[in-house]
Amino acid sequence: MLGWVLHNVVWIWLIALVVIFGLFNEFFFTTFNLQNIMVQATVLGMIGLAVALPLLVAEIDLSLPANLGFSSAIGALAYSDLGLPWVLAMLVGVAVATLIGFFNGLCITKLRMVSLIQTLSMMIILQGALLALTQGRTITNLPDGYVWIGQAAIGGWPVMPVIFILALIAVAVLLRNTVLGRSIYAVGGNPVASNSAGVRVDRVKIIAFTIAGFLAGVGGFLLASWQMAITSNQGSSYLLYAIAAPIIGGVSVFGGRGNVVGVLGGVLLLTVIQVGLAIISVPSFYVGMIGGLMIFIAVAIDAFRVRYFG
Amino acid sequence: MTAASARQTGEDPFILKVENLSKRFGPTLALRDVSLGIRRGTIHGLLGENGAGKSTLVGLISGQREPSGGTIYLDGRPIENVDVKAMEKAGVFLVTQEPMIIDHLSAAENLMLGIWPSRRGFVNWRKLRADAARMLEGTGIDPQAMAGRLDAVARRKLNILRAMFSGGKVIILDEPTAALTVADRAQLFDFMRQLKAQGVTFIFISHYNDEILEICDACSVLRDGALAGGTEDVASLSSAQLSELVLGRGLVLFQRERRAFAESAPAIRLRDIASDRIAVPELVLHPGEIVGFTGLPGAGAKELARAIFGLSPIRSGSIAFAGEPARPLPATPRDAFDMGIAFLSDDRRRDGLVAGMTIGENISLSSLSAVARSGFLRPEAEQALAARYFKAMGIKATGPATVADTLSGGNQQKVCLGRVLATEPRLLILDEPTRGIDIGVKQDVLRIIDELSRSGVSVIIVSTDTDEIVRAVDRVCVFDNGSVREEIFGDAISSERLRRTAGDKAGA
Numbered sequence: 001m002l003g004w005v006l007h008n009v010v011w012i013w014l015i016a017l018v019v020i021f022g023l024f025n026e027f028f029f030t031t032f033n034l035q036n037i038m039v040q041a042t043v044l045g046m047i048g049l050a051v052a053l054p055l056l057v058a059e060i061d062l063s064l065p066a067n068l069g070f071s072s073a074i075g076a077l078a079y080s081d082l083g084l085p086w087v088l089a090m091l092v093g094v095a096v097a098t099l100i101g102f103f104n105g106l107c108i109t110k111l112r113m114v115s116l117i118q119t120l121s122m123m124i125i126l127q128g129a130l131l132a133l134t135q136g137r138t139i140t141n142l143p144d145g146y147v148w149i150g151q152a153a154i155g156g157w158p159v160m161p162v163i164f165i166l167a168l169i170a171v172a173v174l175l176r177n178t179v180l181g182r183s184i185y186a187v188g189g190n191p192v193a194s195n196s197a198g199v200r201v202d203r204v205k206i207i208a209f210t211i212a213g214f215l216a217g218v219g220g221f222l223l224a225s226w227q228m229a230i231t232s233n234q235g236s237s238y239l240l241y242a243i244a245a246p247i248i249g250g251v252s253v254f255g256g257r258g259n260v261v262g263v264l265g266g267v268l269l270l271t272v273i274q275v276g277l278a279i280i281s282v283p284s285f286y287v288g289m290i291g292g293l294m295i296f297i298a299v300a301i302d303a304f305r306v307r308y309f310g
Numbered sequence: 311m312t313a314a315s316a317r318q319t320g321e322d323p324f325i326l327k328v329e330n331l332s333k334r335f336g337p338t339l340a341l342r343d344v345s346l347g348i349r350r351g352t353i354h355g356l357l358g359e360n361g362a363g364k365s366t367l368v369g370l371i372s373g374q375r376e377p378s379g380g381t382i383y384l385d386g387r388p389i390e391n392v393d394v395k396a397m398e399k400a401g402v403f404l405v406t407q408e409p410m411i412i413d414h415l416s417a418a419e420n421l422m423l424g425i426w427p428s429r430r431g432f433v434n435w436r437k438l439r440a441d442a443a444r445m446l447e448g449t450g451i452d453p454q455a456m457a458g459r460l461d462a463v464a465r466r467k468l469n470i471l472r473a474m475f476s477g478g479k480v481i482i483l484d485e486p487t488a489a490l491t492v493a494d495r496a497q498l499f500d501f502m503r504q505l506k507a508q509g510v511t512f513i514f515i516s517h518y519n520d521e522i523l524e525i526c527d528a529c530s531v532l533r534d535g536a537l538a539g540g541t542e543d544v545a546s547l548s549s550a551q552l553s554e555l556v557l558g559r560g561l562v563l564f565q566r567e568r569r570a571f572a573e574s575a576p577a578i579r580l581r582d583i584a585s586d587r588i589a590v591p592e593l594v595l596h597p598g599e600i601v602g603f604t605g606l607p608g609a610g611a612k613e614l615a616r617a618i619f620g621l622s623p624i625r626s627g628s629i630a631f632a633g634e635p636a637r638p639l640p641a642t643p644r645d646a647f648d649m650g651i652a653f654l655s656d657d658r659r660r661d662g663l664v665a666g667m668t669i670g671e672n673i674s675l676s677s678l679s680a681v682a683r684s685g686f687l688r689p690e691a692e693q694a695l696a697a698r699y700f701k702a703m704g705i706k707a708t709g710p711a712t713v714a715d716t717l718s719g720g721n722q723q724k725v726c727l728g729r730v731l732a733t734e735p736r737l738l739i740l741d742e743p744t745r746g747i748d749i750g751v752k753q754d755v756l757r758i759i760d761e762l763s764r765s766g767v768s769v770i771i772v773s774t775d776t777d778e779i780v781r782a783v784d785r786v787c788v789f790d791n792g793s794v795r796e797e798i799f800g801d802a803i804s805s806e807r808l809r810r811t812a813g814d815k816a817g818a
Binding site: 177178179180182183185186189190192193194195196197198199200256257 | 621642643644646647653655660661662663664665666667671675676678679682685686687729733
């Protein structure tokens with residue numbers, strides 16, 4: 001019983017918080033707020049999924065949130081400065097993000113660079129590059145087509161979360177049902193044994209980083225489309241939440257463990273905390289501290305679970 | 311102090327005694343009412359299959375686990391509140407299977423690890439070096455040598471010395487000969503005899519009867535968590551009697567019916583294999599032949615095996631299967647599997663299993679493309695493959711969905727073997743396939759390999775276990791200095807011959 005509770009602690013914690021926030025302010029239960037949470041969760045979800053893939057192969061990519069911001073700016077500039085149609089410009093942005101992920105993968109496998117430091121430096125480079133590109137200004141001249149998906153609603157429901165749901169399903173299928181997915185778990189679980197077992201370890205890691213870059217690129221497009229703007233530090237604020245979400249959801253930092261459902265749980269939990277604290281009007285000076293405390297509790301419970309229930 | 315003199319002074323002849331010791335893990339009783347005594351200044355063997363309760367007993371004696379019942383006596387006095395600190399204070403030390411060595415520290419620093427001579431938190435380096443130098447005198451270990459460069463025996467010795475220096479009177483050695491060659495083992499045994507003469511008592515855990523018979527004065531055998539028997543005088547026992555105590559039934563040791571292949575056409579021809587450490591101009595394998603590779607560490611047996619599988623870089627080398635043109639040796643394990651070459655590593659924890667995955671997932675790991683269509687796994691195909699090899703290997707577990715981590719060493723080895731056999735190789739290379747697994751499972755593994763060879767697969771077994779070589783192979787290649795120094799065929803293969811061959815080199 002206790003084992004079951006701890007295994008599903010993310011979801012129980014999520015439901016508990018929803019109830020608590022709802023009791024404080026019944027606005028929390030409104031359809032409008034539910035839609036708001038879904039939209040908010042979309043970008044964090046995309047980047048959380050992205051972060052989960054390198055974690056699963058026992059590496060880490062800290063540059064993903066910076067990649068998200070930088071690639072969306074490239075996409076926007078491809079439209080405004082090169083005059084490409086917005087769809088093509090958006091695809092250029094996503095392609096750049098994917099290439100950056102691929103490059104990170106190459107550095108970590110072929111050059112044997114340590115992922116923590118390599119991607120940290122990549123993060124600083126990309127943040128700096130975004131600042132240089134925008135010259136500190138916010139890009140706002142985004143075309144209508146580009147911002148459509150971030151604003152569109154069908155029957156009152158926002159369209160943007162659909163992309164996240166599709167990405168969730170795609171990554172879930174990839175991990176559960178494909179040779180690549182199985183190889184990802186094997187490489188994360190024991191890279192030396194995987195190599196001896198005939199798994200192409202380097203290739204699997206590179207692909208994981210590349211897919212992560214792609215997801216960050218799509219996330220970057222969605223964030224810009226939703227906000228209708230690209231700031232000179234777009235994406236950076238997501239860094240810690242993007243790493244926390246999959247780990248809270250049970251993705252092991254040592255690799256080989258975790259699944260998409262857990263990532264979803266972690267993403268929803270963090271989003272509910274953020275939105276909930278805003279709705280019950282916690283003074284903004286305290287939001288960071290209380291939010292951090294809630295994440296701390298979630299991680300502590302998870303550590304307890306791993307220790308006593310495997 | 312000898313047992314006899316202890317008796318004269320009226321001291322308890324048993325330095326360590328346990329009475330009715332039990333240990334319960336949840337619903338299972340891992341150790342039941344074990345009572346035994348270890349005489350002062352003796353080497354006491356502890357035998358048993360995996361899971362018989364050896365580690366549990368040793369864990370209790372060394373204080374790492376708390377007994378559920380029973381008493382431990384040291385020098386005739388019962389120990390209360392058994393924990394590691396109390397037992398180490400009383401002089402009982404466990405030297406684990408994996409040497410606890412920090413590679414980038416010197417031998418001296420490793421020796422003094424955690425017991426640095428210090429004043430107010432500052433390490434007294436001069437005293438440390440002096441003490442270490444004195445301890446290491448006559449052991450052939452340079453105190454300043456980087457521990458990572460020491461060989462396997464030196465590392466074991468270092469651990470034993472550390473236990474002694476910490477005040478160890480009873481030192482428990484958990485399979486100290488794993489990963490040691492015959493020559494190294496002799497060296498370790500000499501070292502133990504020396505320390506014994508100085509009054510140290512050893513508890514010696516081993517899988518090998520011949521080791522127990524060679525070094526121990528007394529021994530105790532555990533089976534299914536209970537004491538199955540023992541003797542105060544090992545010399546009165548035969549190897550067969552020992553095996554029977556361990557297994558509780560007449561065990562039939564596997565012996566391959568050796569075949570002669572000289573006349574038959576070769577199945578595999580290896581040529582011009584060269585790297586920094588090996589130079590093998592030609593090596594021929596026949597269909598269904600089992601060839602043993604043996605030699606001292608670094609002599610080239612293991613290196614050649616790994617090179618054939620693409621695990622270590624080579625300058626040149628080709629392989630030709632019968633009726634096919636010669637090809638360069640595979641560059642990666644994946645290429646090797648695709649050519650029909652399979653390899654089982656000697657280090658299954660590091661290099662064999664993905665511990666967090668299930669048995670079935672481990673079995674299919676090297677043949678994923680065979681159970682997939684355009685990149686998508688076919689669950690029925692994968693489960694069928696897993697079930698087939700789960701059964702064929704005789705893995706003892708609830709089913710293929712069990713997580714591999716929970717299995718005993720022998721069963722984990724069967725999972726690894728199942729994984730490589732599932733690739734349906736033409737050439738199977740096994741590196742120390744039965745190291746660290748108990749004698750019953752060892753027979754199973756040797757039988758499986760024997761049966762496989764009958765279907766025409768050529769097999770290479772790399773082994774330093776002479777008994778295994780004698781029982782399992784048709785031909786032995788003795789490696790020295792990177793190449794095959796001697797080949798022994800058929801009935802000429804015997805323990806004596808192999809020991810002599812290894813001895814030649816060690817003496818030279």
